[in-house]
Amino acid sequence: MSPSFKAGAREGFRVCLPVSVGLIPWALVTGLAMVSAGFTPVQAMGMSFIVFGATAQLGTLPLIAIGAPWWLILATALVVNLRFVIFSAALAGPLAGGTLLQRWLCGYLLTDGVFATCLERLRSDADPAWRLGYYLAPSMWCALLWQCSTLTGVLAAGAIPRGWSLEFMASIALLVLLVPMARVRPMLVAMLTGGVLSVLLRGLPLRLGVMAAIVGGIAAGFATEHLQKKTEAR
Known part of the structure; x- marks a missing residue:
């Protein structure tokens, strides 16, 4: 990692840290929802790692629970994630030039929060290494925070009081992400x-x-x- 990459990583982490807190209620709700739908902890975390998207997970869970056709479940997951087509198109220029592995990693780690907070600087900075660090550091942090919080929701499904209204807190966190977009x-x-x-x-x-x-x-x-x-x- 070059000094430029490290500098970008530090700046990206600093900028996205406050926004990343909003992932915690969303991840807790997702973990609780998967357990409520009948998933085992292994199945729930498998879906979390493979799908890595609250909207797709929460959108398909009711369909899975009622035994909907597989094509409808797949179509729902694809449609609710179509926004990432726009996000990817916007990031294609700033993140161009990396290796195939780097591009796959950037695509997998793409989240609403990082996109909303980092896009402007990614478009304006001229150093490719700095841009990559600025994007990857907060993206990897958000992925780690998401999986840990989801696991907490899965394991604590029976202990978290329903009166905490985590669904409402998750909606508020989403609104925080929508404002900069x-x-x-x-x-x-x-x-x-x-x-x-x-x-x-x-x-x-x-x-x-x-x-x-x-x-x-x-x-x-x-x-x-x-x-x-x-x-x-x-």
Whole structure:
């Protein structure tokens, strides 16, 4: 690791540390939800490591619990994670030039919090090694914090009082992540479109309204980014 990589890693960790605290209630809720759905601790942690995404895990758990078709479970997981297509496209330039292993690792570790807090600096700094350290250090920290907190939720499923309202705290933590993202116009349009569609289509069976809202939000975000680039090019 070069001095530049280490400097970026220190700065990225410092910037993301306050935001990473919001992962704890989300991970606890996810761990509790998996145990409540009938998962064993090994199954729950296996899903946590393989999927590594609260939205996909929580979105598919009700379908798994009711014995929904596998294609619907897979489609739900793919759709709720479509936002990472936009995130990856935005990070492709700043993180270009690394090895295949580095790119795979960056993709696996991609989280909402790191993306929201690090994107601006990643786009503005000219040193590739610094950018990689700035991204990887907080990403690896968030992954470690997520898995440890999920394991805590799994093992303490019977001991955590329901009156703690962890679901509400997790929602508040998500709002903290959404605020910095809203400064980017395509993200803001995607959020608003997805939110409106999810309300309008909430009556559809098998949570298809949520899937449609996510697809609509992603499409609106891409369309806005395309129009913005055309406007800037003139």
